Amino acid sequence: MSYIVDFNNVSKVGLESSPVAEALAGLRANEARYFMNKYKHEFVVIPAEENQETITYVNRILKEERDIEFASKPLETSQFQVENIKWTYVFYEDGLEVNVLYTIDNPKKRAVGFKLSEGMEVPKELEGKFKFAKQKSKLAGTIRGSFFVIKGEY
Numbered sequence: 001m002s003y004i005v006d007f008n009n010v011s012k013v014g015l016e017s018s019p020v021a022e023a024l025a026g027l028r029a030n031e032a033r034y035f036m037n038k039y040k041h042e043f044v045v046i047p048a049e050e051n052q053e054t055i056t057y058v059n060r061i062l063k064e065e066r067d068i069e070f071a072s073k074p075l076e077t078s079q080f081q082v083e084n085i086k087w088t089y090v091f092y093e094d095g096l097e098v099n100v101l102y103t104i105d106n107p108k109k110r111a112v113g114f115k116l117s118e119g120m121e122v123p124k125e126l127e128g129k130f131k132f133a134k135q136k137s138k139l140a141g142t143i144r145g146s147f148f149v150i151k152g153e154y
Contacts, residue, residue, distance in 0.1 A: 014047060
């Protein structure tokens with residue numbers, strides 16, 4: 001069942017099993033606020049078990065581009081297109097968010113982003129491979145993020 005993320009009233013719905021559920025809910029709400037403010041688009045998530053296709057897509061990009069496979073359980077996904085950009089999100093139980101920005105008509109503007117919820121450790125799969133910048137968010141506290149550019153076609 002899909003869930004429209006409300007950034008005014010942050011809820012842990014769907015994320016309760018995460019040890020950093022509150023921070024992860026704030027991170028998810030932060031994304032919802034971004035898409036509403038920038039594109040007037042509602043951020044809708046689907047339980048991971050109902051959307052294996054999206055998880056397979058993200059896993060394929062991670063594996064083929066950087067040989068990354070996350071051990072953490074995916075909790076929710078989101079996939080949509082705004083303007084000429086296909087966006088894909090996976091929220092993991094450990095507090096990690098992976099997002100894929102895939103510009104349809106510009107291969108130079110394609111990337112995978114990683115955001116770490118406040119209170120979580122850097123996943124062992126990313127340790128030493130990426131530098132994380134910090135960003136403050138009223139909804140999510142301190143977010144640490146990094147990214148890499150996608151070279152292949154997906």
